[in-house]
Amino acid sequence: MCDTCGCGDTDELKIHDRQPVHDHKHDHNHDHDHTHPHSHEHSHSHDSVLFTQSHDHGAKKVISLNVDILSDNNRLAQLNRKSFEARNVLCLNLVSSPGSGKTSILEKTIKALIANRKIFVIEGDQQTLLDADRIEKSGAPAIQINTGSGCHLDARMVDSAFKKLDVVPGSILFIENVGNLVCPALFDLGEFKRVVVISVTEGEDKPLKYPYMFQSSHLCLINKSDLLPYVDFNTDKTIEYARSLNPNLEFIIVSAKTGEGMDLWFDWLSRQK
Amino acid sequence: MHEFSMAIEVINLAQREAEKNSASAIQEITIEVGDLSGVEADAFGSALELLVKDSILENATISIIRTSGKGKCNTCNLEFEMNHRMAVCPQCKCFPSKISGGDEFRVVSLVVD
Numbered sequence: 001m002c003d004t005c006g007c008g009d010t011d012e013l014k015i016h017d018r019q020p021v022h023d024h025k026h027d028h029n030h031d032h033d034h035t036h037p038h039s040h041e042h043s044h045s046h047d048s049v050l051f052t053q054s055h056d057h058g059a060k061k062v063i064s065l066n067v068d069i070l071s072d073n074n075r076l077a078q079l080n081r082k083s084f085e086a087r088n089v090l091c092l093n094l095v096s097s098p099g100s101g102k103t104s105i106l107e108k109t110i111k112a113l114i115a116n117r118k119i120f121v122i123e124g125d126q127q128t129l130l131d132a133d134r135i136e137k138s139g140a141p142a143i144q145i146n147t148g149s150g151c152h153l154d155a156r157m158v159d160s161a162f163k164k165l166d167v168v169p170g171s172i173l174f175i176e177n178v179g180n181l182v183c184p185a186l187f188d189l190g191e192f193k194r195v196v197v198i199s200v201t202e203g204e205d206k207p208l209k210y211p212y213m214f215q216s217s218h219l220c221l222i223n224k225s226d227l228l229p230y231v232d233f234n235t236d237k238t239i240e241y242a243r244s245l246n247p248n249l250e251f252i253i254v255s256a257k258t259g260e261g262m263d264l265w266f267d268w269l270s271r272q273k
Numbered sequence: 274m275h276e277f278s279m280a281i282e283v284i285n286l287a288q289r290e291a292e293k294n295s296a297s298a299i300q301e302i303t304i305e306v307g308d309l310s311g312v313e314a315d316a317f318g319s320a321l322e323l324l325v326k327d328s329i330l331e332n333a334t335i336s337i338i339r340t341s342g343k344g345k346c347n348t349c350n351l352e353f354e355m356n357h358r359m360a361v362c363p364q365c366k367c368f369p370s371k372i373s374g375g376d377e378f379r380v381v382s383l384v385v386d
Contacts, residue, residue: 060300060384060385060386061294061296061384061385061386062382062383062384063290063294063382063383063384063385064381064382065286065290065379065380065381065382065383066379066380066381066382067286067379067380068377068378068379069279069282069283069286069304069378069379069380070279070282070378072282072286073282150278151275152275152278154278182275183275185311186275186311186312187275208359211357211358211359212311212358215358244359244368244369245358245359245369246369247369
């Protein structure tokens with residue numbers, strides 16, 4: 001999967017290596033086995049055809065593919081997943097809109113757990129090393145991916161970053177995705193579980209507005225609970241909306257600032273195998 | 274915005290298939306975009322049209338087929354047309370329903386020389 005989005009240029013992608021350099025060559029040529037030298041009939045219910053023109057195949061060759069356009073990313077994500085499992089690494093993909101407090105949650109998590117468990121972080125942002133700096137100050141090795149104008153991380157970026165982080169067996173690998181509730185929902189990174197963070201300063205209708213993200217997540221952290229007395233955020237309504245989309249979604253209400261609920265989050269982490 | 278990434282992926286995929294088939298050019302490409310796929314068909318089409326310049330798809334006719342969403346009610350098993358992911362079953366009014374179609378996003382076929 002490409003590392004660009006919008007008007008991005010692939011040269012914009014930067015992976016900031018803070019670890020000793022291991023320069024691996026990766027071959028990303030992928031063959032698909034779906035090509036047949038003959039045409040198939042397709043039966044789709046077509047709402048509309050946006051671009052068409054009548055055509056005569058004549059001596060031309062029709063290649064019937066039916067290849068999922070995300071299949072390359074999905075295949076790489078599956079390889080990442082196997083790689084994490086083989087090393088007994090618990091990989092979690094943290095997603096949210098910008099400003100929900102993902103980095104603050106990670107900082108507090110690292111400080112609380114680092115004595116007993118190794119933690120590594122892959123940070124995704126369009127620009128700057130600010131988040132990776134914050135994470136490293138908390139005590140965990142971090143690698144920063146700058147996506148340039150890209151709006152999400154993909155499995156290939158995670159693969160490259162993972163190979164540069166010397167992740168030890170039994171550790172937790174957090175991937176802090178680019179703050180965006182839209183695009184990251186479609187890109188499997190190979191994580192064991194996806195954690196969506198929402199803060200009480202956002203509207204309780206966010207799950208309904210961004211259903212893909214809430215449908216594809218396993219846990220929802222509702223952050224900034226210390227601000228509940230000052231905002232019109234209806235926690236029950238948020239949970240109701242999100243569960244209407246994803247009945248299996250778990251919830252933990254936390255405040256990274258005061259520490260409220262963080263023990264429940266740590267318990268949840270310890271239960272993930 | 275991920276439609277641009279997807280468009281680049283399609284161009285790469287087309288390039289690989291052309292090479293595998295020793296084709297010098299691609300005449301046509303047909304892509305299916307389901308209404309529940311999370312990809313905006315119009316934005317994707319515009320992105321692809323912008324990005325095909327100097328690629329194997331530069332002179333190809335691009336056909337984008339939109340597929341309507343289909344759901345199957347988890348309670349009464351009714352299959353119905355699903356306009357969005359939060360559609361309520363028209364028969365028993367239950368929610369949610371399983372998506373049974375319209376989440377596809379794939380290259381259906383290529384026509385090469």
